[in-house]
Protein backbone atom coordinates (compact mmCIF):
# COMPACT_ATOMS: atom_id res chain seq x y z
CA UNK A 61 0.00 0.00 0.00
CA UNK A 62 2.75 2.32 0.98
CA UNK A 63 4.71 1.41 -2.18
CA UNK A 64 1.67 2.20 -4.35
CA UNK A 65 1.12 5.46 -2.49
CA UNK A 66 4.78 6.46 -2.93
CA UNK A 67 4.62 5.61 -6.66
CA UNK A 68 1.41 7.63 -7.23
CA UNK A 69 2.70 10.52 -5.15
CA UNK A 70 6.00 10.73 -7.05
CA UNK A 71 4.19 10.41 -10.41
CA UNK A 72 1.81 13.25 -9.50
CA UNK A 73 4.64 15.55 -8.40
CA UNK A 74 6.64 14.72 -11.54
CA UNK A 75 3.63 15.32 -13.81
CA UNK A 76 2.97 18.73 -12.24
CA UNK A 77 6.65 19.71 -12.55
CA UNK A 78 7.04 18.52 -16.16
CA UNK A 79 3.77 20.15 -17.31
CA UNK A 80 5.34 23.57 -16.75
CA UNK A 81 1.93 25.00 -15.75
CA UNK A 82 1.48 27.15 -12.69
CA UNK A 83 -0.43 25.83 -9.65
CA UNK A 84 -3.13 28.45 -10.34
CA UNK A 85 -3.59 27.21 -13.92
CA UNK A 86 -3.73 23.54 -12.85
CA UNK A 87 -6.24 24.40 -10.11
CA UNK A 88 -8.58 26.34 -12.44
CA UNK A 89 -8.44 23.97 -15.44
CA UNK A 90 -8.52 20.80 -13.31
CA UNK A 91 -11.51 22.00 -11.30
CA UNK A 92 -13.40 23.14 -14.42
CA UNK A 93 -12.72 19.77 -16.05
CA UNK A 94 -13.93 17.79 -13.03
CA UNK A 95 -17.05 20.00 -12.77
CA UNK A 96 -17.93 19.79 -16.47
CA UNK A 97 -17.15 16.11 -17.03
CA UNK A 98 -19.27 14.95 -14.07
CA UNK A 99 -22.12 17.43 -14.62
CA UNK A 100 -22.47 17.11 -18.42
CA UNK A 101 -21.59 13.40 -18.37
CA UNK A 102 -24.37 12.54 -15.91
CA UNK A 103 -26.82 14.89 -17.60
CA UNK A 104 -26.00 13.40 -21.01
CA UNK A 105 -27.00 9.95 -19.71
CA UNK A 106 -30.13 11.38 -18.06
CA UNK A 107 -31.11 13.17 -21.28
CA UNK A 108 -31.09 9.76 -22.95
CA UNK A 109 -33.28 8.31 -20.17
CA UNK A 110 -35.82 11.18 -20.44
CA UNK A 111 -35.91 11.09 -24.26
CA UNK A 112 -36.69 7.37 -24.45
CA UNK A 113 -38.73 7.26 -21.23
CA UNK A 114 -36.37 4.66 -19.79
CA UNK A 115 -36.92 3.12 -16.32
CA UNK A 116 -40.45 4.61 -16.03
CA UNK A 117 -41.00 2.69 -12.78
CA UNK A 118 -38.21 4.77 -11.16
CA UNK A 119 -39.53 8.18 -12.31
CA UNK A 120 -40.69 9.94 -9.14
CA UNK A 121 -43.28 12.18 -10.82
CA UNK A 122 -44.07 9.86 -13.71
CA UNK A 123 -43.75 11.04 -17.29
CA UNK A 124 -44.14 14.74 -16.37
CA UNK A 125 -41.41 17.08 -17.58
CA UNK A 126 -40.66 20.74 -16.83
CA UNK A 127 -41.65 23.40 -19.39
CA UNK A 128 -39.43 23.55 -22.46
CA UNK A 129 -38.84 27.31 -22.05
CA UNK A 130 -37.66 26.77 -18.46
CA UNK A 131 -35.31 23.97 -19.54
CA UNK A 132 -33.84 26.21 -22.27
CA UNK A 133 -33.36 29.07 -19.79
CA UNK A 134 -31.69 26.67 -17.35
CA UNK A 135 -29.37 25.30 -20.04
CA UNK A 136 -28.24 28.82 -20.94
CA UNK A 137 -27.73 29.55 -17.26
CA UNK A 138 -25.59 26.39 -16.78
CA UNK A 139 -23.36 27.21 -19.76
CA UNK A 140 -22.71 30.75 -18.45
CA UNK A 141 -22.06 29.34 -15.01
CA UNK A 142 -19.63 26.67 -16.22
CA UNK A 143 -17.60 28.68 -18.67
CA UNK A 144 -17.73 32.30 -17.39
CA UNK A 145 -18.65 32.37 -13.68
CA UNK A 146 -16.64 29.27 -12.67
CA UNK A 147 -13.18 30.38 -13.94
CA UNK A 148 -13.62 33.84 -12.33
CA UNK A 149 -14.72 32.28 -9.00
CA UNK A 150 -11.81 29.82 -9.11
CA UNK A 151 -9.33 32.59 -9.91
CA UNK A 152 -10.35 34.51 -6.77
CA UNK A 153 -10.86 31.35 -4.73
CA UNK A 154 -7.35 30.01 -5.33
CA UNK A 155 -5.47 32.32 -2.90
CA UNK A 156 -8.11 31.57 -0.22
CA UNK A 157 -7.64 27.81 -0.71
CA UNK A 158 -3.85 28.23 -0.63
CA UNK A 159 -4.03 30.33 2.55
CA UNK A 160 -6.10 27.53 4.12
CA UNK A 161 -3.26 25.09 3.37
CA UNK A 162 -4.21 23.52 0.02
CA UNK A 163 -1.30 21.81 -1.76
CA UNK A 164 -1.22 21.39 -5.55
CA UNK A 165 2.30 20.25 -6.37
CA UNK A 166 2.99 18.60 -3.01
CA UNK A 167 2.97 14.83 -2.27
CA UNK A 168 -0.38 13.02 -2.13
CA UNK A 169 -1.98 12.55 1.28
CA UNK A 170 -2.46 9.05 2.72
CA UNK A 171 -5.73 7.12 2.30
CA UNK A 172 -6.53 7.90 5.93
CA UNK A 173 -6.27 11.66 5.26
CA UNK A 174 -8.43 11.28 2.11
CA UNK A 175 -11.18 9.52 4.11
CA UNK A 176 -10.86 11.84 7.10
CA UNK A 177 -11.28 14.89 4.85
CA UNK A 178 -14.34 13.37 3.11
CA UNK A 179 -16.05 12.78 6.47
CA UNK A 180 -15.34 16.38 7.54
CA UNK A 181 -16.56 17.60 4.11
CA UNK A 182 -19.88 15.74 4.48
CA UNK A 183 -20.42 17.06 8.04
CA UNK A 184 -19.52 20.67 7.09
CA UNK A 185 -21.52 20.50 3.84
CA UNK A 186 -24.63 19.06 5.50
CA UNK A 187 -24.62 21.54 8.37
CA UNK A 188 -24.06 24.64 6.21
CA UNK A 189 -26.39 23.43 3.47
CA UNK A 190 -29.23 22.63 5.85
CA UNK A 191 -29.13 25.93 7.77
CA UNK A 192 -28.33 28.06 4.71
CA UNK A 193 -31.09 26.39 2.71
CA UNK A 194 -33.56 26.78 5.56
CA UNK A 195 -32.65 30.46 5.82
CA UNK A 196 -33.22 30.89 2.06
CA UNK A 197 -36.76 29.57 2.64
CA UNK A 198 -37.50 32.26 5.24
CA UNK A 199 -40.62 34.11 3.96
CA UNK A 200 -38.90 37.51 4.14
CA UNK A 201 -36.09 36.54 1.73
CA UNK A 202 -37.42 33.52 -0.22
CA UNK A 203 -38.81 35.50 -3.16
CA UNK A 204 -35.57 37.47 -3.69
CA UNK A 205 -33.16 34.54 -4.05
CA UNK A 206 -34.24 30.92 -3.68
CA UNK A 207 -37.54 31.25 -5.59
CA UNK A 208 -35.61 30.97 -8.85
CA UNK A 209 -34.32 27.48 -8.01
CA UNK A 210 -37.89 26.47 -7.10
CA UNK A 211 -39.27 27.39 -10.53
CA UNK A 212 -38.64 23.70 -11.16
CA UNK A 213 -41.53 21.80 -9.56
CA UNK A 214 -40.45 18.74 -11.55
CA UNK A 215 -36.69 18.30 -11.72
CA UNK A 216 -34.26 17.20 -14.36
CA UNK A 217 -30.50 16.85 -13.68
CA UNK A 218 -29.58 20.29 -15.02
CA UNK A 219 -32.00 22.06 -12.65
CA UNK A 220 -29.48 21.32 -9.87
CA UNK A 221 -27.46 24.36 -10.97
CA UNK A 222 -30.34 26.70 -11.76
CA UNK A 223 -30.14 29.39 -9.09
CA UNK A 224 -29.90 33.11 -8.36
CA UNK A 225 -26.29 34.52 -8.38
CA UNK A 226 -26.40 35.04 -4.59
CA UNK A 227 -27.37 31.40 -4.15
CA UNK A 228 -24.53 30.42 -6.47
CA UNK A 229 -22.09 32.17 -4.19
CA UNK A 230 -23.56 30.30 -1.24
CA UNK A 231 -23.55 26.99 -3.18
CA UNK A 232 -19.90 27.48 -4.12
CA UNK A 233 -18.85 28.13 -0.53
CA UNK A 234 -20.76 25.27 1.11
CA UNK A 235 -19.03 22.29 -0.55
CA UNK A 236 -15.49 23.67 -0.07
CA UNK A 237 -15.96 24.46 3.65
CA UNK A 238 -14.58 21.08 4.71
CA UNK A 239 -11.60 21.41 2.37
CA UNK A 240 -10.86 24.90 3.72
CA UNK A 241 -11.09 23.61 7.27
CA UNK A 242 -8.73 20.70 6.62
CA UNK A 243 -6.41 22.42 4.10
CA UNK A 244 -7.07 19.50 1.74
CA UNK A 245 -4.76 18.55 -1.12
CA UNK A 246 -6.14 19.58 -4.53
CA UNK A 247 -6.73 15.91 -5.44
CA UNK A 248 -8.84 15.39 -2.30
CA UNK A 249 -10.80 18.50 -3.34
CA UNK A 250 -11.35 17.13 -6.86
CA UNK A 251 -12.48 13.66 -5.69
CA UNK A 252 -14.83 15.32 -3.18
CA UNK A 253 -16.18 17.53 -6.00
CA UNK A 254 -16.99 14.40 -8.05
CA UNK A 255 -18.98 13.02 -5.08
CA UNK A 256 -20.72 16.35 -4.41
CA UNK A 257 -21.68 17.13 -8.05
CA UNK A 258 -22.83 13.52 -8.43
CA UNK A 259 -25.08 14.05 -5.41
CA UNK A 260 -26.74 17.26 -6.64
CA UNK A 261 -27.38 15.84 -10.12
CA UNK A 262 -28.72 12.58 -8.65
CA UNK A 263 -31.09 14.35 -6.24
CA UNK A 264 -32.44 16.54 -9.07
CA UNK A 265 -32.62 13.73 -11.63
CA UNK A 266 -36.30 12.97 -10.96
CA UNK A 267 -35.31 9.29 -10.72
CA UNK A 268 -35.18 7.21 -7.58
CA UNK A 269 -32.88 4.33 -8.42
CA UNK A 270 -32.76 1.49 -5.92
CA UNK A 271 -28.97 1.25 -6.07
CA UNK A 272 -28.10 4.95 -6.15
CA UNK A 273 -25.06 5.47 -3.88
CA UNK A 274 -26.86 8.54 -2.52
CA UNK A 275 -29.98 6.77 -1.24
CA UNK A 276 -28.98 3.21 -0.39
CA UNK A 277 -29.32 3.64 3.37
CA UNK A 278 -32.14 5.11 5.46
CA UNK A 279 -29.91 7.86 6.89
CA UNK A 280 -29.12 9.21 3.41
CA UNK A 281 -31.01 12.01 1.65
CA UNK A 282 -31.63 11.13 -1.98
CA UNK A 283 -33.78 12.10 -4.94
CA UNK A 284 -37.23 11.29 -3.54
CA UNK A 285 -36.80 13.69 -0.61
CA UNK A 286 -35.46 16.52 -2.78
CA UNK A 287 -38.15 15.98 -5.42
CA UNK A 288 -40.71 16.30 -2.60
CA UNK A 289 -38.96 19.52 -1.51
CA UNK A 290 -39.48 20.94 -5.03
CA UNK A 291 -43.01 19.64 -5.66
CA UNK A 292 -44.42 20.52 -2.20
CA UNK A 293 -42.03 23.35 -1.27
CA UNK A 294 -41.89 22.34 2.38
CA UNK A 295 -39.25 20.70 4.62
CA UNK A 296 -36.41 18.37 3.61
CA UNK A 297 -33.69 21.03 3.59
CA UNK A 298 -30.82 18.54 3.98
CA UNK A 299 -28.26 17.21 1.54
CA UNK A 300 -26.25 13.95 1.95
CA UNK A 301 -27.84 12.89 5.23
CA UNK A 302 -31.22 13.34 6.88
CA UNK A 303 -29.51 14.22 10.19
CA UNK A 304 -30.59 17.87 10.61
CA UNK A 305 -34.09 17.29 9.17
CA UNK A 306 -34.63 14.52 11.72
CA UNK A 307 -33.24 16.53 14.65
CA UNK A 308 -35.35 19.59 13.74
CA UNK A 309 -38.43 17.64 12.62
CA UNK A 310 -38.47 19.37 9.23
CA UNK A 311 -39.18 16.16 7.33
CA UNK A 312 -42.38 15.12 9.12
CA UNK A 313 -44.59 16.02 6.15
CA UNK A 314 -42.27 14.10 3.84
CA UNK A 315 -42.41 11.04 6.14
CA UNK A 316 -46.23 11.11 6.04
CA UNK A 317 -46.15 11.50 2.24
CA UNK A 318 -43.66 8.63 1.94
CA UNK A 319 -45.76 6.39 4.19
CA UNK A 320 -48.82 7.04 1.96
CA UNK A 321 -46.74 6.42 -1.17
CA UNK A 322 -45.32 3.13 0.21
CA UNK A 323 -48.81 2.00 1.26
CA UNK A 324 -50.09 2.66 -2.29
CA UNK A 325 -47.19 0.67 -3.79
CA UNK A 326 -47.87 -2.24 -1.40
CA UNK A 327 -51.59 -2.15 -2.26
CA UNK A 328 -50.80 -2.24 -6.00
CA UNK A 329 -48.41 -5.16 -5.47
CA UNK A 330 -51.02 -7.03 -3.43
CA UNK A 331 -53.65 -6.39 -6.14
CA UNK A 332 -51.25 -7.64 -8.80
CA UNK A 333 -50.54 -10.80 -6.77
CA UNK A 334 -54.25 -11.47 -6.17
CA UNK A 335 -55.04 -10.81 -9.86
CA UNK A 336 -52.36 -13.27 -10.95
CA UNK A 337 -53.54 -15.88 -8.40
CA UNK A 338 -57.14 -15.36 -9.66
CA UNK A 339 -56.05 -15.90 -13.24
CA UNK A 340 -54.11 -19.01 -12.13
CA UNK A 341 -57.19 -20.41 -10.39
CA UNK A 342 -59.34 -19.55 -13.43
CA UNK A 343 -56.90 -21.26 -15.77
CA UNK A 344 -56.63 -24.23 -13.37
CA UNK A 345 -60.41 -24.61 -13.25
CA UNK A 346 -60.61 -24.04 -17.01
CA UNK A 347 -58.08 -26.76 -17.71
CA UNK A 348 -59.89 -29.03 -15.25
CA UNK A 349 -63.13 -28.41 -17.14
CA UNK A 350 -61.42 -29.11 -20.46
CA UNK A 351 -60.02 -32.33 -19.05
CA UNK A 352 -63.48 -33.22 -17.70
CA UNK A 353 -65.05 -32.38 -21.05
CA UNK A 354 -62.48 -34.51 -22.90
CA UNK A 355 -63.21 -37.44 -20.57
CA UNK A 356 -66.92 -36.96 -21.06
CA UNK A 357 -66.54 -36.74 -24.87
CA UNK A 358 -64.35 -39.89 -24.76
CA UNK A 359 -66.96 -41.71 -22.73
CA UNK A 360 -69.77 -40.58 -25.06
CA UNK A 361 -67.68 -41.61 -28.10
CA UNK A 362 -66.96 -45.00 -26.58
CA UNK A 363 -70.60 -45.58 -25.73
CA UNK A 364 -71.59 -44.46 -29.23
CA UNK A 365 -69.05 -46.88 -30.75
CA UNK A 366 -70.28 -49.64 -28.49
CA UNK A 367 -73.89 -48.73 -29.34
CA UNK A 368 -72.95 -48.54 -33.06
CA UNK A 369 -71.30 -51.95 -33.09
CA UNK A 370 -74.28 -53.51 -31.34
CA UNK A 371 -76.65 -51.84 -33.82
CA UNK A 372 -74.45 -53.14 -36.68
CA UNK A 373 -74.63 -56.58 -35.21
CA UNK A 374 -78.36 -56.13 -34.89
CA UNK A 375 -78.75 -55.01 -38.47
CA UNK A 376 -76.34 -57.67 -39.65
Ligand SMILES: [Zn+2]
Pocket residue numbers: 193197206210289
Ligand atom coordinates in the same frame (compact mmCIF):
# COMPACT_ATOMS: atom_id res chain seq x y z
ZN1 LIG B 1 -35.36 24.94 -1.41
Ligand SMILES: [Zn+2]
Pocket residue numbers: 209220264286290
Ligand atom coordinates in the same frame (compact mmCIF):
# COMPACT_ATOMS: atom_id res chain seq x y z
ZN1 LIG C 1 -33.10 21.71 -5.61
